[in-house]
Amino acid sequence: AQTVTQSQPEMSVQEAETVTLSCTYDTSESDYYLFWYKQPPSRQMILVIRQEAYKQQNATENRFSVNFQKAAKSFSLKISDSQLGDAAMYFCAYLTKAAGNKLTFGGGTRVLVKP
Amino acid sequence: GAVVSQHPSWVICKSGTSVKIECRSLDFQATTMFWYRQFPKQSLMLMATSNEGSKATYEQGVEKDKFLINHASLTLSTLTVTSAHPEDSSFYICSASGQRGTQYFGPGTRLLVL
Numbered sequence: 345a346q347t348v349t350q351s352q353p354e355m356s357v358q359e360a361e362t363v364t365l366s367c368t369y370d371t372s373e374s375d376y377y378l379f380w381y382k383q384p385p386s387r388q389m390i391l392v393i394r395q396e397a398y399k400q401q402n403a404t405e406n407r408f409s410v411n412f413q414k415a416a417k418s419f420s421l422k423i424s425d426s427q428l429g430d431a432a433m434y435f436c437a438y439l440t441k442a443a444g445n446k447l448t449f450g451g452g453t454r455v456l457v458k459p
Numbered sequence: 460g461a462v463v464s465q466h467p468s469w470v471i472c473k474s475g476t477s478v479k480i481e482c483r484s485l486d487f488q489a490t491t492m493f494w495y496r497q498f499p500k501q502s503l504m505l506m507a508t509s510n511e512g513s514k515a516t517y518e519q520g521v522e523k524d525k526f527l528i529n530h531a532s533l534t535l536s537t538l539t540v541t542s543a544h545p546e547d548s549s550f551y552i553c554s555a556s557g558q559r560g561t562q563y564f565g566p567g568t569r570l571l572v573l
Contacts, residue, residue, distance in 0.1 A: 389567075390564075394561060
């Protein structure tokens with residue numbers, strides 16, 4: 345069974361600084377997708393970034409970028425120029441068609457942004 | 460694009476009654492939708508996978524007679540919590556599967572059973 349691990353329950357960052365969230369996963373599949381979702385206090389799950397496993401190039405979305413290390417099964421998220429609105433729970437997630445496109449979530453990391 | 464709505468956003472009901480939650484993909488068709496439950500300070504727990512025109516697939520430990528799922532069209536799935544009890548109080552979230560399997564989430568429904 346696939347598992348996703350987020351080892352940092354909480355991270356704190358100063359506004360305008362950079363923070364990196366870690367995520368590791370375990371799988372025997374070769375074709376899969378990885379995601380980072382943000383859940384602010386409203387509890388709406390928002391897609392932050394997506395990475396296809398077959399792509400070597402790391403995905404980037406504005407201030408958000410990932411470091412995808414396939415051999416190490418690592419998928420970290422870097423938030424640059426942190427803003428107050430970035431404060432939220434962040435969930436790393438894994439998806440494979442072999443499992444019916446179900447998402448497997450990590451336990452989440454809470455990001456606090458200090459003004 | 461890829462907007463998912465959920466209704467109602469908040470519901471309070473008496474113990475023993477049934478509650479229906481709707482999940483709609485507004486600007487895309489979704490053959491597959493998912494229903495999750497989230498307890499405070501925890502991650503999302505998948506309850507069931509809803510496929511248009513067929514029976515839902517429930518995760519282990521989820522009572523299918525308690526949580527009825529219907530996926531009548533490519534844009535609508537419903538979750539009915541039957542004979543609700545206080546332990547069913549929770550935050551329920553749906554998602555719709557879009558391009559390349561990416562799931563887009565609804566805003567969630569807070570259920571409180573008295």
